[in-house]
Amino acid sequence: GENVEQxxxxxxxxxxxxxxxxxxxxxxxxNYFPWYKQELGKGPQLIIDIRSNxxxxxxxxxxxxxxxxxxxxxxxxxxxxxEDSAVYFCAAAKKGIKAAGNKLTFGGGTRVLVxx
Amino acid sequence: xxxxxxxxxxxVMGMTNKKSLKCEQHLGHNAMYWxxxxxxxxxxxxxxxxxxxRVENNSVPSRFSPECPNSSHLFxxxxxxxxEDSALYLCASxxxxxxxxxxxxxxxxxxxxxx
Numbered sequence: 570g571e572n573v574e575q576x577x578x579x580x581x582x583x584x585x586x587x588x589x590x591x592x593x594x595x596x597x598x599x600n601y602f603p604w605y606k607q608e609l610g611k612g613p614q615l616i617i618d619i620r621s622n623x624x625x626x627x628x629x630x631x632x633x634x635x636x637x638x639x640x641x642x643x644x645x646x647x648x649x650x651x652e653d654s655a656v657y658f659c660a661a662a663k664k665g666i667k668a669a670g671n672k673l674t675f676g677g678g679t680r681v682l683v684x685x
Numbered sequence: 686x687x688x689x690x691x692x693x694x695x696x697v698m699g700m701t702n703k704k705s706l707k708c709e710q711h712l713g714h715n716a717m718y719w720x721x722x723x724x725x726x727x728x729x730x731x732x733x734x735x736x737x738x739r740v741e742n743n744s745v746p747s748r749f750s751p752e753c754p755n756s757s758h759l760f761x762x763x764x765x766x767x768x769e770d771s772a773l774y775l776c777a778s779x780x781x782x783x784x785x786x787x788x789x790x791x792x793x794x795x796x797x798x799x800x
Binding site: 601603605610611612613614615618656658660662664672673674675676677678 | 689727728730733741775777787788789790791792793794
C-alpha cells in the first residue's frame with residue numbers, strides 16, 4: 570500500500586518568513602496530493618491540492634510543487650502570519666480508479682509555529 | 686447546521702461501557718469516513734462507506750463497529766475498549782464522482798478517553 574513520509578515534524582518560523590514542508594510517497598500510481606491544515610480543536614481542512622498532471626499550483630501565499638519522478642511534493646507558505654500556526658498534513662491518493670471511497674494516505678503531520 | 690457535525694465532542698468511558706459516536710453531514714455527500722487521530726498515528730483511516738455500503742475496513746478491532754443507516758449519518762459503536770483506544774475520532778465526508786474533486790470535509794472530532 571501507499572506510504573507517505575512528511576518532514577519536518579515541527580517547524581518554527583519568524584513572521585514574514587517562508588515555511589516549507591516536504592512529503593514523499595511510495596506508490597507511483599498515486600495521482601492526487603492534497604494538503605490539509607488542522608487548527609486547535611478543529612478537524613483538518615483542505616487548503617490546496619495538486620494532481621499529477623501539474624507540476625506546480627499556487628493560491629495566494631500558498632504553493633505546492635510536485636516531482637513525480639522523485640515521488641515527492643512540497644508545500645510552500647510565503648509571508649507567514651501568526652494565523653498560519655497549525656498542524657499541516659500532506660496526503661496521497663489514486664483518483665479516477667473505480668473503487669468506492671476516496672482513500673487518502675496521510676503523512677505524519679508538521680506542527681508549524683509562526684512567531685510574531 | 687452546516688458541514689460535518691460530530692457528537693459528543695468529548696467522551697470519557699470505562700473499559701466495560703458501551704457508547705456510540707455520531708456523525709452527520711449536511712453537504713449532500715455520498716461517502717463517509719471514520720479516522721483515528723493519536724500521537725502515534727496522526728491520521729489513521731478506520732472505515733469507509735460509499736453509497737451507504739462499507740467498502741473499506743483497515744483491520745480495525747471488532748470492539749469498533751460502524752453503522753451507516755443513510756448517506757447523511759454515520760455511527761461508531763464502541764464496546765469493551767482499551768486505554769490505548771483513547772484518541773480523537775474524526776468523521777469526514779466526500780462526494781464520490783468520476784473526475785470530481787473528491788475533497789474530504791472533516792468534522793471537529795470526538796475526543797475519547799478510555800479509563
